[in-house]
Amino acid sequence: MDIQGLSSAQKYAASRPATAPEPGTGGAGNMAANLARDFATTLQDTEATAKAAMTGQADPHALVQALAQTELAVETAVTVRDRVVEAYQEILRMPV
Structure with a gap:
């Protein structure tokens, strides 16, 4: 009997609920x-x-940081959309 295999199986079973x-x-x-x-x-x-930056109430660095964060969010949304469309097209190509 392989003790290491049994031990790793038990560890996997213990971590499964997590x-x-x-x-x-x-x-x-x-x-x-x-x-x-x-x-x-x-x-x-x-x-x-x-x-707030246009009225002089915000730091220009905060504006640049907010714009970078928004750019990342938009790029992520476009990537997710492209993947969903690609998956849908792949489903349409499946034979029935």
């Missing part, structure tokens, strides 16, 4: 809604920072 999804998280739909809400919040925060 990776299980939390009850009540809502799955992928809830995660997508949270991502959309965070994206909208990022855009609103950047808009508020830009307005």
Whole structure:
């Protein structure tokens, strides 16, 4: 009998519950809604920072940081959209 194999199997079985999804998280739909809400919040925060910078109430460095954060959020959203469209097209190509 391989003791190391048995030990690693037991360790895997013990760590398995730690990776299980939390009850009540809502799955992928809830995660997508949270991502959309965070994206909208990022855009609103950047808009508020830009307005404050135009009136001289915000530091220019804060504006640059907010714009960089928004750029990253937009690039991420475009990448996710492209992957979803690609997956949908791949499903359409499957034979029935």
